Amino acid sequence: MHKHRIVIVGGGFGGLFAARGLCGSDYDVTLLDKRNFHLFQPLLYQVATGILTVGDISAQQRVVLRKCKNVRTLMSTAYDIDPQRKIIHHERGELAYDTLIVATGVKHQYFGHDEWRHNAPGLKTIEHALEMRHRIFRAFELAEGESDPDRRRRLLNFVVVGAGPTGVELAGALGELAQRIMVGDYRAIDSRDARITLIEGADRVLPAFDPRLSKKAQRYLEQLGVEVRTQCMVQDIAAGRVQLQQGEEVETLEAETILWAAGVQVSAFGRILAKRTGEETDRGGRFLVQPDLSLPNHPDIHVVGDLAHFSLGEGRSLPGLAPVAIQQGEYLAKTFKRRLKNKPGKPFRYFDKGSMAIIGRYRVVGQIGGMRVTGFTAWFLWAVVHVWSLIEPGQRLSVTLHWLWRFMGRTADRLITGNPPKTSNILKARGIDPKTFERAP
């Protein structure tokens, strides 16, 4: 008789912690992910702003799970499922499961305006973060070489759309770059002339936090030169400009760099799972899971993390945060191990350790239990908690190091990568035949 096979689709927080929890157990576990690495998403904006490097916040799943001989890692994209035959179809074959954990999360979305994508990149993957980093630092480089004052002003205008934790942290990091870290780096421009605008549809930043913390966060942002616009909607985005509506007024901001930190939608595999199982989802496409995180009509399928709608009653549900996904992954591992010993399962309960948002050095707002924390203490707590949460021990050292850098007004990695224009193309664009310069044989 074969061992009970658990397949985990997705190696984010939910999937990876489920796999880690099942390490050494009597289950045959396969972790399927389209990437070969786990991403510490809450710090992604620090890669986008040059504070941390890519390696600091990503860990190869197979290295994390190296010692777990019962866990296999497979890099491939799941694209379909047959819940009757209990088979996952992936890019490179099929996988049969006895129990399935789906942890494919969410991606960002543009509320039906996919055409905005090119002009306002989002922040869900490493590639997004690098794209943002290129755009941010490229704008400063181009401004340095620009003689036209209007164009220079536009190059130094930055707009961040969405003032949830990601948008607030991104705008704060941008403010710190411009107001502190990059001061003195340029000759023709002053980085402090950069204008950063944070747009939010709700009536305050960090709408999920205590209103007093929202107020504090807004003050911190303003100290870093960020202009906060609440109750403000984006009507349109095009290259170099964003059209806003605030009450009755419509305004167009000219900005070279527009960054998107608003709105998520479920992953492609989430939609496929919904179709194939016919299970109920909420308006956002998240699965209404049972208290043990299984699907009502498919007790062998479990959904964790951002893809799960875990009801708290009264129309409330758990938020899409890393700690929720981690605890759900760990919970499933524990539950499955109890099953092997024929112990009954318990329903999932989330232990809320609190949430925090960092806006700059010493500028952190947080709520821990019923307590609100701000300022230096919160900043220190924030740093300790985040360093401690990193997956690989080595990363703790490296991130600490890079934060010390930043503390001293340096950054780890502001490179503009992606191939620069080819000389031959520049020549062609100017009507010069590149062959002119070929050497005689």
Place this chain on the structure above:
Amino acid sequence: MHKHRIVIVGGGFGGLFAARGLCGSDYDVTLLDKRNFHLFQPLLYQVATGILTVGDISAQQRVVLRKCKNVRTLMSTAYDIDPQRKIIHHERGELAYDTLIVATGVKHQYFGHDEWRHNAPGLKTIEHALEMRHRIFRAFELAEGESDPDRRRRLLNFVVVGAGPTGVELAGALGELAQRIMVGDYRAIDSRDARITLIEGADRVLPAFDPRLSKKAQRYLEQLGVEVRTQCMVQDIAAGRVQLQQGEEVETLEAETILWAAGVQVSAFGRILAKRTGEETDRGGRFLVQPDLSLPNHPDIHVVGDLAHFSLGEGRSLPGLAPVAIQQGEYLAKTFKRRLKNKPGKPFRYFDKGSMAIIGRYRVVGQIGGMRVTGFTAWFLWAVVHVWSLIEPGQRLSVTLHWLWRFMGRTADRLITGNPPKTSNILKARGIDPKTFERAP
């Protein structure tokens, strides 16, 4: 009267050290580079093999030169020059110079076989290194999921073309990955089954080194499972296979991953400079510079680094190494500063501190003065010299940290980045309409 304007084209070793040397002087200096960062090229192969991260070996020029108020950094690509009017044309405008330093170096080439480029990436830029890294780690990932033994074997075959320092170090790092660092990471494959072949046209590896060191290097490589083939020529490269000729014999190697470490050609701007000035170049296109690194008929134009052919007499010239470029950049800065004091210039003299190649942990060959060094001592010396040579103080700490990792059998960053295939494309390729899974509005 305006200050004397020195324009430096290219921010590699030669250009950056010239700019640093002119820091605080009475010259008006502009450093023009198409990238916003300097690259520590001798360690690029360590990024390609996951040992170091991108941030470890690249430094933003403007951060390095932050305190040099007389030095301006401009990110733009130079595409033409008018030596009569003393003007550089670049992507974003023109730059007038009184004195010009050209340090645009070389790029890799395929000896007339540009069609090999796609199947055998080279190693001159960060993008190349990341491309190599993707291919190397992707091959192992695909092998892990491959059931067909022939295809699996091909996925685990690696070919490195060229056994100069880059090729030898790359093959050695690959050998160490497969034989030591990655052992135990996979379930279906054993990384030690990887077969690494190093191809060299000359009769020994490291042809520029003492023959006894070549012999030692070859022994080191073989200890790491690298198969060395000397007097072996590449006849053709296609996707997944390379055709070799050794004496009369022709053989085809099946290998998913083919890495190119042979052959360089001058940069595009180098060719343009030759055409516009009519100055003499050697067979490789490098400029025959005067003892003061100026061009014979253009005493206001100086060429440093890989683009310069500095004759040592008897047909010999200085090699294209980082220390040569560094010393030439520093020499020019010193010479120009002497001029301000009306002191006469001295001819350039290269001080050879020796050269080393690292093949793996404790496996280093080097020659320092007349002395040959190998083994642990050489390894230690190699590490100290390289860490010391890094541009930014912070990088010294970070690189030391990552080398300690590697020492302990870890790597810094083996991520396969670049967007993975989209689920909708996978579905389409399998005849499934992605719209099937769209949610009803």
